[in-house]
Amino acid sequence: xxxxxxxxxxxxxxxxxxxxxxxxxxxxxxxxxxxxxxxxxxxxxxxxxxxxxxxxxxxxxxxxxxxxxxxxxxxxxxxxxxxxxxxxxxxxxxxxxxxxxxxxxxxxxxxxxxxxxxxxxxxxxxxxxxxxxxxxxxxxxxxxxxxxxxxxxxxxxxxxxxxxxxxxxxxxxxxxxxxxxxxxxxxxxxxxxxxxxxxxxxxxxxxxxxxxxxxxxxxxxxxxxxxxxxxxxxxxxxxxxxxxxxxxxxxxxxxxxxxxxxxxxxxxxxxxxxxxxxxxxxxxxxxxxxxxxxxxxxxxxxxxxxxxxxxxxxxxxxxxxxxxx
Amino acid sequence: xxxxxxxxxxxxxxxxxxxxxxxxxxxxxxxxxxxxxxxxxxxxxxxxxxxxxxxxxxxxxxxxxxxxxxxxxxxxxxxxxxxxxxxxxxxxxxxxxxxxxxxxxxxxxxxxxxxxxxxxxxxxxxxxxxxxxxxxxxxxxxxxxxxxxxxxxxxxxxxxxxxxxxxxxxxxxxxxxxxxxxxxxxxxxxxxxxxxxxxxxxxxxxxxxxxxxxxxxxxxxxxxxxxxxxxxxxxxxxxxxxxxxxxxxxxxxxxxxxxxxxxxxxxxxxxxxxxxxxxxxxxxxxxxxxxxxxxxxxxxxxxxxxxxxxxxxxxxxxxxxxxxxxxxxxxxxxx
Numbered sequence: 001x002x003x004x005x006x007x008x009x010x011x012x013x014x015x016x017x018x019x020x021x022x023x024x025x026x027x028x029x030x031x032x033x034x035x036x037x038x039x040x041x042x043x044x045x046x047x048x049x050x051x052x053x054x055x056x057x058x059x060x061x062x063x064x065x066x067x068x069x070x071x072x073x074x075x076x077x078x079x080x081x082x083x084x085x086x087x088x089x090x091x092x093x094x095x096x097x098x099x100x101x102x103x104x105x106x107x108x109x110x111x112x113x114x115x116x117x118x119x120x121x122x123x124x125x126x127x128x129x130x131x132x133x134x135x136x137x138x139x140x141x142x143x144x145x146x147x148x149x150x151x152x153x154x155x156x157x158x159x160x161x162x163x164x165x166x167x168x169x170x171x172x173x174x175x176x177x178x179x180x181x182x183x184x185x186x187x188x189x190x191x192x193x194x195x196x197x198x199x200x201x202x203x204x205x206x207x208x209x210x211x212x213x214x215x216x217x218x219x220x221x222x223x224x225x226x227x228x229x230x231x232x233x234x235x236x237x238x239x240x241x242x243x244x245x246x247x248x249x250x251x252x253x254x255x256x257x258x259x260x261x262x263x264x265x266x267x268x269x270x271x272x273x274x275x276x277x278x279x280x281x282x283x284x285x286x287x288x289x290x291x292x293x294x295x296x297x298x299x300x301x302x303x304x305x306x307x308x309x310x311x312x313x314x315x316x317x318x319x320x321x322x323x324x325x
Numbered sequence: 326x327x328x329x330x331x332x333x334x335x336x337x338x339x340x341x342x343x344x345x346x347x348x349x350x351x352x353x354x355x356x357x358x359x360x361x362x363x364x365x366x367x368x369x370x371x372x373x374x375x376x377x378x379x380x381x382x383x384x385x386x387x388x389x390x391x392x393x394x395x396x397x398x399x400x401x402x403x404x405x406x407x408x409x410x411x412x413x414x415x416x417x418x419x420x421x422x423x424x425x426x427x428x429x430x431x432x433x434x435x436x437x438x439x440x441x442x443x444x445x446x447x448x449x450x451x452x453x454x455x456x457x458x459x460x461x462x463x464x465x466x467x468x469x470x471x472x473x474x475x476x477x478x479x480x481x482x483x484x485x486x487x488x489x490x491x492x493x494x495x496x497x498x499x500x501x502x503x504x505x506x507x508x509x510x511x512x513x514x515x516x517x518x519x520x521x522x523x524x525x526x527x528x529x530x531x532x533x534x535x536x537x538x539x540x541x542x543x544x545x546x547x548x549x550x551x552x553x554x555x556x557x558x559x560x561x562x563x564x565x566x567x568x569x570x571x572x573x574x575x576x577x578x579x580x581x582x583x584x585x586x587x588x589x590x591x592x593x594x595x596x597x598x599x600x601x602x603x604x605x606x607x608x609x610x611x612x613x614x615x616x617x618x619x620x621x622x623x624x625x626x627x628x629x630x631x632x633x634x635x636x637x638x639x640x641x642x643x644x645x646x647x648x649x650x651x652x653x654x655x656x657x658x659x660x
Contacts, residue, residue, distance in 0.1 A: 038436050047435055051428045147513035147542055151449030162453055234424065238450040244421045244512070244544075285425075289432035292413035294388065295425065299418060
């Protein structure tokens, strides 16, 4: 009896959660395809993927953080810092093959600082350390660059933003690679499952033997690492390391994760969802660009979409609770 | 027991995430099913819709200030005069959002527009996408901020170095050749601001008793201009003049100076001559502003772009003019 009820309530609920964001993306694509005859072309779809790549990479890091019921406000600034760092390194003669790993390490280290501040200093909420890091990393980016963009990067860095393999843009390949890795990590490994457990109930996870602090440190380091990955893609795409890179990107990445069906309360969220969320934002921007709609209206629309996505989630939860009763 | 009981549902959430991520391939076939009829429909529309219009895109750095709005008006005016021209004026949200400008350009290039006029938000960051425009056979006109890009057809804009020099000479005169001055400048590395600064410093070189004590960036934004000015007033209370490389920052600086009741001591010179700034010059709250002619810039952008689209000869360089607005002649700029 009980089991029956459970299945009945979880089926539509389950479907909505699984297909909700994707259905939204498809609907959006259909509408844009009708409105603009440039939208559904191969070149444009490649464009959308390329333009969404940086946000998608940041969203993967942000996803892991949000699944633990945390938030990382520093991803845009760490991106800015690493973007400048990789450009400075290659400009000072360090080969790209070394400059890139060094920048990835720097991003990871800054992210790990967030984790340590949270778990060792026991700051009350991840908002605080990552807000601090948001300012510190942006400031450092401005300091090491003197405020100037560092442009004309060598092919080794440019490849990740502007190159292509068999006609597929390198940034798209980077996104696909990390999506697969993150998906496997979150679903097939013990640390990945622990992350969901921490988000579901940190206290319970701790009592059942999950090394919560260690996992949290790793989660924030991972988010820093993804910011650095995004930084290299962006530097390559723009042929420049500019200190204001990624200004506001933290909010875009949070929006992508939330639109993709993750819960701010933790424990829920998937790689596919975050990717779809980033694509929804990218498709919206691209479609509105094609329709010559001003960037200001784009911001309005994205704001509405974020609220609508969460509202649908609230409705869904309320409905499933009602069925449960 | 209890511990595991709570832990397990949380883990199951992980599995749920897992299944959801696997949706995409299925979504793909679905997409194809939905989109194929749409594609056919679109192809049909495309045929019936074929007209001989000239699509021009003018992509500027932002539309959040009067300068860009006036440029937009000028462009729209020119486009209205030519019925076969379809114009889009687009910009990122803020001048610092270079990557957003790049995305806008990519999307316009994809539409195979007839010609493109762009005010580059970043002088180097934008070059790869301009190369793409060239690859797509779209003529590119550079607007407002000049760049070293060999394929540009034309540069339309103010002689910024001259404008900066006019500001410098005016301040040197006003101070009687001595005193401390400071510069509040726009985004570092952007050539318009570099040139205005260089022109200003060149003018000051002729007045050795004037010392430029600080050059601080405020990203062309008003609020930042105000806070930078507040800091300058703290460090240099004996400051006599400030040159802001755009009006927004000048107006912000003006507020800070007014809050400290130092209007009599400090002369502020701006750049752009927006209506608000010119009114402030008229009432004596700003000492002067260097006027650009954004309407003319917008008109020239569309006119030259149309010529380029029609493969007619295009002027290599269009100087849209510079003038100094002071209290005496301010009324003329407000007409």
